[in-house]
Amino acid sequence: xxxxxRLPLDLPDDQLPRVLGEALAGLYTGxxxxxxxxxxxxAGLAAxxxxxxxGYAGRNFLGGNVSRLSMYLRHGxxxxxxxxxxxxxxxxGRGRDEFLRQLTWAEFYRLVxxxxxxxVLGNLEDPKYPARWTDxxxxxxxxxxxxxxxxxxxxxxxxxxxxxxxxxxxxFAAYLVHWRGVDWRAGYALFREHLLDGDIANNALxxxxxxxxxxxxxxxxxxxxxxxYSGGRWCRTCRAACPFRASYGExxxxxxxxxx
Amino acid sequence: MTAAQARRVVWVHGDxxxxxxxxxxxxPDAPALFVFDRPFLQVVPVAFPxxxxxxxxxxxxxxxxxxPTEIRVGAVPDELAAFAGAHHAAELHVTRNFTPDFARIVxxxxxxxxxxxxxxxxxxxxTSFDGPLRRFFGFWKKVERExxxxxxxxxxxxxxxx
Numbered sequence: 001x002x003x004x005x006r007l008p009l010d011l012p013d014d015q016l017p018r019v020l021g022e023a024l025a026g027l028y029t030g031x032x033x034x035x036x037x038x039x040x041x042x043a044g045l046a047a048x049x050x051x052x053x054x055g056y057a058g059r060n061f062l063g064g065n066v067s068r069l070s071m072y073l074r075h076g077x078x079x080x081x082x083x084x085x086x087x088x089x090x091x092x093g094r095g096r097d098e099f100l101r102q103l104t105w106a107e108f109y110r111l112v113x114x115x116x117x118x119x120v121l122g123n124l125e126d127p128k129y130p131a132r133w134t135d136x137x138x139x140x141x142x143x144x145x146x147x148x149x150x151x152x153x154x155x156x157x158x159x160x161x162x163x164x165x166x167x168x169x170x171x172f173a174a175y176l177v178h179w180r181g182v183d184w185r186a187g188y189a190l191f192r193e194h195l196l197d198g199d200i201a202n203n204a205l206x207x208x209x210x211x212x213x214x215x216x217x218x219x220x221x222x223x224x225x226x227x228x229y230s231g232g233r234w235c236r237t238c239r240a241a242c243p244f245r246a247s248y249g250e251x252x253x254x255x256x257x258x259x260x
Numbered sequence: 261m262t263a264a265q266a267r268r269v270v271w272v273h274g275d276x277x278x279x280x281x282x283x284x285x286x287x288p289d290a291p292a293l294f295v296f297d298r299p300f301l302q303v304v305p306v307a308f309p310x311x312x313x314x315x316x317x318x319x320x321x322x323x324x325x326x327x328p329t330e331i332r333v334g335a336v337p338d339e340l341a342a343f344a345g346a347h348h349a350a351e352l353h354v355t356r357n358f359t360p361d362f363a364r365i366v367x368x369x370x371x372x373x374x375x376x377x378x379x380x381x382x383x384x385x386x387t388s389f390d391g392p393l394r395r396f397f398g399f400w401k402k403v404e405r406e407x408x409x410x411x412x413x414x415x416x417x418x419x420x421x422x
Contacts, residue, residue, distance in 0.1 A: 007333065035316075039312070088408075101400060101404075113358040118360040199359075
């Protein structure tokens with residue numbers, strides 16, 4: 001057993017990657033660098049107070065105004081109650097109700113974890129289609145070299161920012177599980193490695209929701225959906241053979257062998 | 261500082277990185293410890309920015325509390341046991357989380373220090389719902405009023421759906 005290491009607690013950010021990197025040598029992946037958003041309650045409160053929820057109704061668009069508070073909630077730097085109270089105070093109408101409903105997913109997943117324990121790391125239910133999944137994350141996915149500009153961008157954003165818009169998370173999960181036939185746990189592990197908000201409850205249960213082992217049907221998308229909610233970010237210049245370019249009915253038959 | 265407080269320590273884990281954490285709030289003057297879990301990190305890949313984010317969280321709470329805060333790298337139950345011993349603590353306070361790792365660490369600590377009283381504080385909840393769960397939609401129907409308005413419905417049913 002290695003001797004315990006004590007770390008100073010007054011490291012300024014400019015020394016943090018070097019000193020923490022040396023203290024944690026062998027215990028992390030990638031290069032030692034600061035997170036894209038600063039951690040801590042002070043930073044979390046600043047982010048909370050700066051967020052008005054203006055335009056939250058467009059939250060499903062990648063350019064929509066989402067709070068990006070999840071990493072602070074995940075680590076207890078902010079509490080669900082104070083974030084809800086802030087939303088009730090500064091937001092109005094349907095945007096407020098929708099934000100509070102989204103916040104409630106975090107509580108729901110925590111309570112499912114309390115109820116199920118380590119079982120959330122395995123299929124809670126059988127998948128709702130004849131799935132045959134492989135266990136391993138393909139190298140081209142991990143390396144953002146699939147040849148699909150959108151899918152490569154999702155992995156690149158994940159690794160660079162430690163955060164993904166919820167729609168990017170869903171698209172990537174559906175691509176990996178349904179199109180590539182990979183067990184959701186390989187995607188869960190990749191997200192856990194990189195997401196600043198990655199925790200067991202939200203992460204495992206969201207993957208299971210897409211995979212249909214914790215939902216009534218698998219989540220999937222088509223090219224039109226990606227194009228619309230990304231504002232054409234990838235599709236307008238894309239020359240790849242798009243595996244998502246079909247109607248929902250056609251894709252459902254192709255992926256799951258059924259028609260609605 | 262009272263004698264009782266002098267004999268307490270607090271375990272700060274990755275779900276409680278705030279000065280408002282219930283265990284920290286209950287023991288504002290007690291020494292607190294956060295541990296980067298070496299055996300866990302040796303087998304579970306975690307990118308550096310995630311660990312730096314957590315360090316920043318501990319640094320921030322240390323700057324905002326009156327009691328001393330420490331951060332170490334090692335096996336969590338061993339470090340907690342050593343920390344409690346060094347401070348002659350009779351009690352270790354912590355806020356519960358629902359991960360399997362939490363239960364494993366508490367068991368390890370109980371085995372290492374059967375004399376140490378472990379006081380587990382409940383984490384903050386958004387709702388008061390305590391029934392069984394299956395789908396979000398059913399849960400939302402039960403808690404909608406409480407979440408939207410910040411107070412439980414007068415006839416709030418404390419039972420599950422389905």
